[in-house]
Amino acid sequence: MEKYLLLTACLISISSPLLAEPIKLGMEKSASAIAVLDDDYERFKREGDELFKQGEYLKAKYKYKACLVVPNFGNDSYAKGRIDLMDKLITLRENATKLLSAGKGEEAVGLLEQILTENPNDPITKATITKIWQENANRLFGEKKYEEAKEAYQKAIKYADEITKSSLSIAIQSSDDKIQAMQLAQQKPTQTEPEKKEEKSKKPEENTVKPDPEKEGPKVVPPKPLRDFGNTKPNRRLVPKILTAVIGLGAGGYAYLLNSQYQTKLNDLNTVAQTTDPDGDNVILTQSAFNQWETSYKDVKSFQSNKTTMYACLGVAGAAAITEIILLVTKPKSKKQAGFNLHPSTQNVGLALKYSF
Secondary structure, three states, rough: HHHHHHHHHHHHHHOOOHHHHHHHHHHHHHHHHHHHHHHHHHHHHHHHHHHHHHHHHHHHHHHHHHHHHOOOOOOOOOHHHHHHHHHHHHHHHHHHHHHHHHHOOHHHHHHHHHHHHHHHOOOHHHHHHHHHHHHHHHHHHHHOOOHHHHHHHHHOOOOOOHHHHHHHHHHHHHHHHHHHHHHHHHOOOOHHHHHHHHHHHHHHOOOOOOOOOOHHHHOOOOOOOOOOOHOOOOOOHHHHHHHHHHHHHHHHHHHHHHHHHHHHHHHHHHHHHHOOOOOOOOOOHHHHHHHHHHEEEHHHHHHHHHHHHHHHHHHHHHHHHHHHHHHHOOOOOOOOEEEEEEEOOOOOEEEEEEEEE
């Protein structure tokens, strides 16, 4: 068409110079219109790619479809390929949601990991996998299956963001503490039946000859030992252990609660943003929708101010965990009891007074 216009312009310019200028102006307007169409295509493509990075596959699909509506781009291979990919990822996410509703979390994780093969930085999918493993680990921890809970926490931390990683690290440390406590309890020596029989066989044989009571004389009954009330002291390390565990669990639980509330408010803000601004062009059309978005935004900002408190709780919980490990590993030193004690006399009938330094 452009060649035809150019040829026509040349012929007319030869025959009539006055008509050549309008035809030249029309060609310039046509080139300007083509440039505008190219800009529309690039804008839709760029917006679709950005939504893809955010894990918003349905919205990205609409942008890629808009690329095909632009004149001269109806058969664009890039847009068609991206639409097919969006359909695949949307189907995987829907099937994973159905499996989660049926209580098949591990199978759902398998489908979500297929999404990450196409988009490794998908924040929505990574957050979903983190939540699945974290809830599974919390359940196992409550059932006192600490080794399995630790494995689930370690799987969750691979996909978690920086804030969630902190709380998961505390959970992993708590699982390690419980595992070490169980191992220490199992290492206490217990006497087996063969060992008991062996001890009985080593005892000297009793004399079968009955003693003559007249030859032996009167029996001397030793006095019963008096109870030493000065040595009965409570375990001094029990109270620090309990206090440290309570402080660590309380601080870690509070930090986890703050993080959960922040994530809930953030998810609410994303939901409101999708409802009030479905096109993602940062323009809200009605005042009521804007008020709704502004309220959710202020809630998120107010919870962000609690980050300092959350990090402080995480530090306290970490210090408590380290202290608990030290108390479990180290053994208390035995101290000699100083003071006066009463003991039965070994040489005469009566009591002996003993003073220990």
